[in-house]
Amino acid sequence: MSSTSSLSRAFASNFLGHSPDWYKLAILCFLVINPIIFSVNPFVAGWVLIVEFIFTLAMALKCYPLQPGGLLAIEAVVIGMTSPAHVKTELLANLEVLLLLIFMVAGIHFMKELLLSIFTKLLLNLRSKIALSLAFCLAAAFLSAFLDALTVVAVIIAVATGFYAIYHKVASGRDPHHEGHDHTSDEEVKELTREDLDLFRAFLRNLMMHASVGTALGGVCTMVGEPQNLIIAENAGWQFIEFLLRMAPVTLPVLVFGLITCFVVEKFNLFGYGAQLPESVRKVLLDHSDAQDAKRTNRDTARLWIQGMVAIWLIVGLAFHLAAVGLIGLSVIILTTAACGITEEHKIGKAFEESLPFTALLAVFFTVVAVIIDQQLFKPVIDWVLTFEGKSQLLMFYVANGLLSMVSDNVFVGTVYINEVHAALNNGTITRDQFDLLAVAINTGTNLPSVATPNGQAAFLFLLTSALSPLLRLSYGRMVWMALPYTIVLTIVGMATVFFFLPEMTHWLYSLDLISHHQPGSTDVPSGH
Incomplete structure (x- = not known):
């Protein structure tokens, strides 16, 4: 009995390493309740999974999100919230x-x-x-x-x-x-x-x-500046220069x-x-x-x-x-x-050490995205936002992306929203021109307000978890406080430019033939999607 007890304690100690006991218990509770909720109501179970996954991102300082988020993603596949084939499809669609x-x-x-x-x-x-x-x-x-x-x-x-x-x-x-x-x-x-x-x-x-x-x-300016930028560019069929020009009405101010x-x-x-x-x-x-x-x-x-x-x-x-x-x-x-x-x-291998953990985490992102698509989790939200028209619709997408990006990783948020908007385009709910404007609102919404906390920006989180932060006495709270003036200014200026300038400046770029224009009512979808 004593050896069994010791072995159990060893397993408990090894599970998620040095993470706090309350955090380990929370992840175990998630893994236990998810199949139960899914058997009762798959839609609710999907939203519970999203909240749990965002929790692992927000608690990145307690444990790198790959392990707890990965366990949740694996369980989602096992209990049927999505399929391995769909996960593979999402990975292939985002191979670039x-x-x-x-x-x-x-x-x-x-x-x-x-x-x-x-x-x-x-x-x-x-x-x-x-x-x-x-x-x-x-x-x-x-x-x-x-x-x-x-x-x-x-x-x-x-x-x-x-x-x-x-x-x-x-x-x-x-x-x-x-x-x-x-x-x-x-x-x-x-x-x-x-x-x-x-x-x-x-x-x-x-x-x-x-x-x-x-x-x-x-x-925020270019398609290679952040991973979600490239996802958005791929969905919209934009190349480097067109992406740069379409974002400019917001990014330059x-x-x-x-x-x-x-x-x-x-x-x-x-x-x-x-x-x-x-x-x-x-x-x-x-x-x-x-x-x-x-x-x-x-x-x-x-x-x-x-x-x-x-x-x-x-x-x-x-x-x-x-x-x-x-x-x-x-x-x-x-x-x-x-x-x-x-x-x-x-020596060459050392170069890949910085990127591969986040690449693996991104694969977990796409698994959660597959769950969102299969369970149609964002359809009610997107349908509600799409009830707005014109500039108000752009502003609502910017705000929705911004608020979620403040507490969650902006790659995850940007990927989810651009996929949903692309589905609306395919269904004929919005025109191609409105889709292009919404893509700009989503990109700027995920990139700008996300400076509020280290959770939103991978670069901020990287700085906070580096060996330099304790040397400079740069804590989580101090980083949020020092980012606050930037958060206020960037968020407000982004909102104002999306609402007041983006449609007009985009039409001006159309008139100069600097970006591709689609006929009114067009729902053209870039090839490969």
Whole structure:
């Protein structure tokens, strides 16, 4: 009996690892009640599954959603809420998104050296904090329009962690080149430098938040900025330039007001912003950077040039849609590794570590999407929203997507809504032109209000769960507070532009033949859907 009891405790301890006991119990309760509810009322069971899945996304800090969400998805297939064949169909329909995450993120991993150099020069060469904040926000926005936001944030985290570690050594009385120093502990930090270290933490917190918001500002603009953008573009049959132009009536004003917000919070020291880089810290970082530049060899410089040329190919390839996005990412891997001499399998394998967990989670997303379609869960909601007409309909879709994206992952929300709207198009409920406008409302609705919490934006969650956050004292609550001014401004400006400008500006783009126009009453569906 004793051995059986011990074995049971071991199983309980292993289940979902270090997650809290209450969380483990909640997941087990979900798994028990779902088949019971499904046997009574499949429609209610489907909505219960959605709430449970959103719960796993919201509790991502307690446990990565792949495991608990995956268990729920597997059970849904087993009890008949959807079928393995339908899940496969959803995965095949979104193959380009999966390829984007697998190959593009891995490809950018081999360009980190160039990106690190860019952000390092920005941090050390711009003396004005306001100018530096705007530069970080703009640089992150530009990069996120062409690269994966997670990778951009990962690069900036690497820059900030490196600088923090360098100064932490000095604050602890060690040489900045000292190896083996533990920069996670303040026990050796001298009292005379502790205040500067705290100021440096606040300074880096500011830059990390500005850059993270920048990834949202840029990510909403293009079809490769966020995974759901590509799903929306695929459903609408848009290529890179058309997607960019259709989003511009909303994304350009939002970008301008986002940068104005960055300026205001820094200028007036609002919401925890306005921290300055202490001069003593700048001197230490500058000396270290000069020492690193002096050690740079011709081979190192050649790698930077190679990465720069591959970056140009990446932008050109995406802009002219020379190949599927994932295949362009694969070409980046091949070109960069071949030209830079990275030929060992284990070194190439490291590049895929960042993307594959989220790729697996996305496959679970599509399983839940299959349940939503089979059980027609969103039909009543969509039917109600579609009772509105014209601009009011656009606004309702924007608000519905925005509110859900604040508490759940925006990839999940965007995928669900664009599929439902596409079904309405197929059924003749809406015209093709209205579908195009709704696609813009869905894309901007999932991308902009989602900066409210780390749950909505994968880049924010990545920052919060990184090793840098505890070093900078960047907690969940502090991140929500620092994101609040951006949340208010981006959400309101997005709503206003969707309601007042989007239809008119879209018609203007039609008149200039910059985007494809469909005849009134058309319900053309892009091929492959």
